[in-house]
Amino acid sequence: MPELRVAGQAYPVNPGSNLLDALLAAGIAVPYSCRAGSCHACMVRCVSGEPLDNNPDALSAAQRAQGWRLACQCRVVDDLNVEVFDPVRDGLPATIASVDWPSPNVLRLRLAPERPLRYRAGQHLLLWTASGIARPYSLASLAGEDPWLEFHIDCRHSGAFSDAARQFQAGDTLRLGELRGGALHYDPNWQQRPLLLMGAGTGLAPLYGLLRDALRQDHQGNIRLVHVAAHSSEHYLATELQALAAGHPQLQIERVEAAELPAALAELRLVSRQTLALLCGQPASIETFSRRLYLAGLPRNQMYADLFLPHA
Template sequence: MFTLTIDENSYTCQPGETVLDTLLRENINLSYACKKGTCHSCMVRSPDVMPPQTSQTGLKNTLKTQHYFLACQCYPEQDMCIKLSDQSDFYRMGTVIDNKLLNRNTILLVIAFEDAFEFKAGQFINLQRNDGMTRSYSIANIPQQSNTLEFHIRRLPDGKFSAWLHDEISIGDSIAVSEPRGHCFYLPERREQGLLLVGTGTGLAPLAGILTDALAHGHTGPIHLFHGSRDVEDLYRIDEMRQLAKQHLNFHYIPCLSGKQAPEGFAVGRVNEIALSRLPDLKSWRVFLCGHPDMVNQMKKQVFLKGASMADIYADAFLITLH
């Protein structure tokens, strides 16, 4: 057992506990979301001792040298004095300028900033309420629209944060937005390479950004987007994607429905199975997978077995139970 000291108060970290586990048990107010080291919401600092290397995975070197670490990934190896981060150092304020329905349970949320917001299409950010509640959402637009960010927010059962965004936040309201993170984005290299984009639900958000970015950079290789859901009412931007396919001969859009009823023009079955049946050889393809974690994790293995290099597989598995 090791002792954690915060503002001269001491707390015992039990064996097998992370720093975050201890702070939550002691009712210390600390923002967190994924508990997997992805969102970086729980970043804190150890001014006196170097934190375990594994607790700094994914952080910028400038933060590592200042002894910042992720509380959810830190299993202490010695006593530690901990400084809670000033969230204003990692967040900037934006203003909601649009909030409208995309389908029966998904909204388009648009946030504007006074200055340009640098990001890459397909990355994600954290949104934070005034009470510190934090959730991660993928960016749906492209960097050319750098003073705004667009998000597709699905209402989840018992989801406090998504319900707040759907029901309470209004145009003109301010909201805290973190710096962008994530490696699931398009790079304008090997433009003749085939691109496979597979997503479920609001996995279309990062994929739409990646697609638009690729087309804006003049990608010449084939681009196949498979967007899946159970019911047609849970898909969205169908007409927009079909129009893009008419404008760009190398882009192919396939909406997929796994339910019993499927109108004409929709593929029937699970989105991953449909994608693999239509593209059985993925050698030299670049693959982007976004949405339900079960689909993403299964598909990562499947596309690798179909010939895709691990270096060319980019994935964003949504943490659907935490929103």
């Protein structure tokens, strides 16, 4: 029977046990979110031994060389000694610059990191609370223009991180975990092509950064941004988006309530078969968007989707 060692303690585990499950069963407080290898909340460092990694491409070669693995993707097949990611030791401190509510259920969080952080629109960052709760969130800010890191947190439902976020105040300190690339990005080679940006709820967050990135790079094609919200009060960033539209005639902003979505999608037409679609939201929303776009004639390889996976 393999032996799992962590924090100076040894725990016998059944061969082939999922590493995350084994750590949790041993009472080790490992944060996790998606269990799909996407959020990277459950990173651990292998000090000795090697687990069976079902998703080795989820981390970079440099991270793997340093011993980092995603616990949810690994199985214990032999003796293994690991260190859990320590946000105090391994994370980057950041001070909360401001907290506000642009809609009744969306909290806008702006952070000032201890040192500058290089990132691009569409990337995710792991946020750690002082109590050790970790969740990945998409960046809504734009490097080089915003002096802060901005995140939009959906607080419609109770959750460990969202409940903690309701208590955040300016001056509080968080820790930043791994910065990673999301499925969305803006490619300067797209400059002449029509863009369709579709986001549900806080799926607007990365699209806002990507939209400003495209406009900063002088995108020439038409841009259509569609934001779907549960009801009209949740259509946040209205002022900011209208200001962008006023200065860029190629930009069209549409707001759709969830009850109106079937009719809106039925009327959806592509301005060109060269359109590129950037989609963001919960899996059900992404599936709805992509199915309708495919039926409208848009090839799957012209759709880029960033799924907000629910906490497992």
